[in-house]
Amino acid sequence: MMMEFTLWDIIRNLLFAMRWTLALSLVALGGGAIFTLVLLTLRLTCGARVNRAISLYVNLFQGTPILMQLFLVFFAFPLVGIEVSPWTAASVCLILYASAYLLDIWYSAVRSLPRGQWEACRVLGLSFPQTMRHVVMPQAIRLAAAPSVGFIVQLIKNTSLTSVIGFEEMTKVGMVLTNATFEPFKIYGLLALGYFLLCFPLSRLARRLEGSSR
Amino acid sequence: MNIMTICSLQKYYGDNHVLKGIDLNIRQGESVAIIGQSGSGKSTLLRCMNGLEDYQEGWIRFGNMLITSDEKKAREISRSIGMIFQQFNLFPHLTAAENVMLAPRLVLGLPEKECRTLAEEMLEKVGLGERMDYYPSGLSGGQQQRVAIARALAMKPRMLLCDEITSALDPELVGEVLKVVEQLASEGLSLVLVTHEMAFARDVANRVVFMHKGKIHEEGPAKELFRHPQTAELEQFISRARAGL
């Protein structure tokens, strides 16, 4: 039997699912930021071998489809005898994916500071963590803000791919609703609107930040 | 008494032999000007003196501390040797006072309030007591360089290295910076200055070191050296500098 869905039912269901889209985006962003800071520290302090390993990781994640990354992470866990939920696989994968891009953005922001800033810290006797915390980060954050916010838009949009491995975020719920109502035009239109409402303000913010950092 | 001793210092950048056996003593309370053409190795020598650059042979001693470019030594060196750069290298996201306070707070561990008083005192000393809460972008080049001097002095160094500190300044701003340095010299702070300002080297430095092709070509008391250069190279250098002025 075909169920009757009012417009409000559809919107309510999509809004409910949007919470999972947001939750996954926040986890990927938070986890990704922490992992990126670890990698950034390694890149700035370790030798050539560690740097090569890190840039291999970055190139692999930037050079392959996220959908493949999701499948591989999802199917890799069972290989070592661990069953994971789509939520866990999606989180792990998107954290790794986000770090591969954020590292590029943040590293180039740090590197674009004049060498004199590092030298001044050194002759004043600041330790590496103090230099990072008090001198490098406050300046790098300004430079990296616009591209980082721009990347968050990509991240939010890419959470839609986790529907393919069965994570019940907004796109997945949209697909389920479509199957139940046979109103794809309306539902995918609303779905697009949902993403647009999340992403458009961030895109605007990114553009504003870009203007002010110049 | 010697505050710093440099003995047969050799430095290479790859195949490029930049310092070819430097022997130099800096005495307590003395101000030494290092002059020479660009590429003569004078800035490199200065940067070796506080471990910003490494060297391959010889040694540099400051008191009983051996100066090397080892990162771990940087903190210890910073407590005794200050440095001022050509490009100021102020931290653009911090105010003048915050620039001065940063190292005393983080490296010496002084309490916030004491740091603030110290910053006031140091900025007053360089004539910028009124500009404490300005950001570097709101200051002229000469003012920025004076903040950089205050920042270095706040660490109470026993010796101060100045690396072409007026080269990035408009001519009319050079005087205000040199006046501060002159005052420091008269107070008995040990100074080593790499400089293009010949008049300044002559009037302020006790001793002038002329570097040529990675070696100390000639040295002596400032006025003596300028009046009676012993080598053709120095004579030529001085007359060129005069022509340029």
Added chain:
Amino acid sequence: MATYVLNFQGLADYAQHFASGLALTAELAVAATAGGVALGIIGGIVRNGRKNLLYKIWTAYVELFRNTPFLVQLFFIFFGLPELGIHLSAEPAALLALIVNLGAYITEIVRAAIAVTPKGQWEAARVLGLSKWQAYRKVVLPPAIRKVYPAIVGQCVLVMLGSAVISQISCEDLTYAASYTQSITFLSFESYMAATVLYLLLAVIMRHAMLGLGKVLFRGN
């Protein structure tokens, strides 16, 4: 803990599927690149022009497609448009989605590049008597596109990688081949690993081919 030995030999019988999937992915990438870049260059010009109706429509298009997921755009085109009487089979629908998606990004890249053209270039073209269109074609566009060409290449590669989701509307691309293979052999990890390596290879080849093409296109200026 169970130890598992990866079994790539098990995929050998399905090499044909992977090959034809790879071919479709590559074909669509070439077609999408051609269409998307053309659309984007037109868009870049429109977005630098007078703020008329076309400008507003194009701006809305760019914002809409840059701020929604490609997967949703694909579903909308394939499942939603038939409600308006526009019926597309899977491959044309996928190609259309890829082109309009890429076109939105290239529009912004080209718009920014045109916007920073020095005023003197326009004035020189004008005093020489060139029409607006001639000025674009001969004076403004070549250096502008040359400058952002690496960004254009990067975006085209990203769209090729993003095309992996067209398997969701049953386009028999590389991902489809992997999914098909794993559904029969149950060698999930191996199947997707093989596809991933092929995508990586394709991305590297595409990047180098496009940069090489750029060298030919932009030689002499």
